[in-house]
Amino acid sequence: MADTAATRGSFLRADAGTSTAAPTARWWQALGDPVLDQVIETALTSAPDVQAANARIAQARAGLEANKTALLPTASVSFAVPYVNLPGSILGNSGREEFHAYAPGFDTSWEIDLFGGTRRKIEAASARAEAAQAGLADARVTLSAEIARAYVSLRAKQAVLALTDRQAAIDSDLVSLARQRLAGGTAPEQPLAQARAQLAQTEADRAKTRADIVVLIDQIAVLAGREPGALDALLSAPNAVPLPPADVAVGDPALLLRNRPDIRMAERQLAAANADVGARVADKYPKISFTGLLGTGGQNFADVFKTSSLIGLALPQIKWSLFDGGRVNAQIRSAKGAYAEAEAQFRGTVLKALQDAENSLTRFGGQRIAYGKALDSQAQAARAHALQVQRVQGGTASRSDALTAERQAVQAEMAAISARAELTTDFVAVEKALGLGWAAQAMEEAPK
Known part of the structure; x- marks a missing residue:
């Protein structure tokens, strides 16, 4: 399956606007928006999701180091001062003997990894640490895409709001004209009611769009690891909706399989599971260990320093669970x-x-076409409005007709903005699907 995909020279659904050149990791820079660049670059280091992924890496690396120590001998020191009270029945007389004993000691033990159980546990821990590292890269991929999507939506809403203000002014003029025609007896009340309803709907849309803008600014701030309102000064001023480049480098399926952090993470988890099997199989075989003890002792503290009180013990041990109930x-x-x-x-x-x-x-290629058609529609609506204005000037059309044509031109422009935003959002989806948006050093920092 993966091998078949890797041998294909290109994606099946790639269109003429894409190339098999290797894509850029920091894909958002292709949109040419410095504000977006600033927000994403900051978020990739300070966002809570990224910090949580870094914490998981630290945990996994600590677990790896703990497993590595199992290959080394362990040693400890002790110093005991027990109080001894022996009855005469033990000593063979009628009295008792009481004294303090002094017993410093040094002991060490070492289990030989003869059948590789410890090494397989280290292998599993290492794979899990690498999976955690891939998890950080995956968090960065998701984060950069989420911020870009929210940012594109924000810029589209801001552009639509400006057009909604213009549309509200047109609707207000249409209400005034309908009122004048009703008062002059040249039109019934129905056009006035319709114009008022249209104005009310436009004002409702404007209020919702304003609220959406605030919500999106706060969403971007939180994604970047900041509190709501922290990015108001940076994002409140309207800016153009970013547009993807004419030619988008997407690489090929083989590059995708190497780039996607979630694939890397799943592969490392598979390697860890394989090592776990080896560790469990090693439990079937004997465990060989050596224990050593060196110490001194006596009833007086000075005895501790006498070579005559030296005590030593070396104990090889073989432990094999012959019956464990399965x-x-x-x-x-x-x-x-x-x-x-x-x-x-x-x-x-x-x-x-x-x-x-x-x-x-597929969606990106289709939206390229849709955006082109939306631009055509916008141009034709603007042309229709201009022609209607000429007719008004020539006395062959009413001002109401010109306002209606202008309103249609504004709506066509709104549709073009929405199509542009959708195209850029689909571009973001392509880059996320390719596994881009994480710094290359993230994988280079994999635990040794």
Whole structure:
């Protein structure tokens, strides 16, 4: 499955506006919007989701280091001062003997990893640490895409709000004209009621759009790890809706399989599950360890420093669980089941990644066409308005006709803005599907 995709030279759904050149990791820079660049670059280091992913990496690396220590000997020191009270029956007389004993000691133990169980546990911990590192990259991919989508929507709403203000002014003029015609007896009340309803709807749309703008600004601030309102000064001023480049580099399926952090994460989890199986199999075999003890002792503190009171012990030990009621075999079966689950999840992740890429390319290609048609519609509506103005000037059309044509031109411009925003949003979806949006050093920092 993955091998078949990797051998294809291009995506099935890529259109003429894309190329197989390697895409840029910081894809948002292709939109040419410095404000968007600033917000995303800041968020990639300070957003809560990124910080949480970094914390998971720290946990995984600590677990790896803890597993590595199992290959090394352990040592400890002790110093005991017990109080001893012996009855005469033990001493063979009728008296008792009381004294303090002084017993400093040093002991060490070492389990030899003869059958590789500890090494497989280290391998599993290392794979999980690398999976956590891929999780950080995946968080960055998602975060950059979410911010870009919200930002594009914000700029579209701001542009639509300006046009809604213009539309409200047109609707207000239409109400005035309808009122004058009613008062002059040249028109019934129905056109006035219709014009008033149209104005009320425009004002309702304007109020909702203003609220949407505030919500989007706060959403972007929170995504970037800031409190609501923190980015008002940066984002409140309207700006053009970003537009993707004419030619978009998307690479090929093989590059996708290397770039997508979720695929990397699933592959590392599969490797960890495989190592877990090896660790469980090693439990079937004997464990060999060595324990050593060196110390001194006596009834007086000075005895501690006498070589004659030196005590030493070396104890090799073989431990083999010959009968455990099938516990180890059950653990092996459980580990193999977990491996089968991880393998299925890996396959599913690869398939979903390929589907995401192909679907996003399909939508992006279709929206390119839709945006072009929206621009044509806008141009024709503007032309119709200009012609209607000429007719008014020539006395062959009313001012109401010109206002209606102007309103239609404004609506066509709104539709073009929405189409442009949707095109850029689909571009963002393509970049997210390609697994872009994370700094290259994220994977280079994988634990050693």
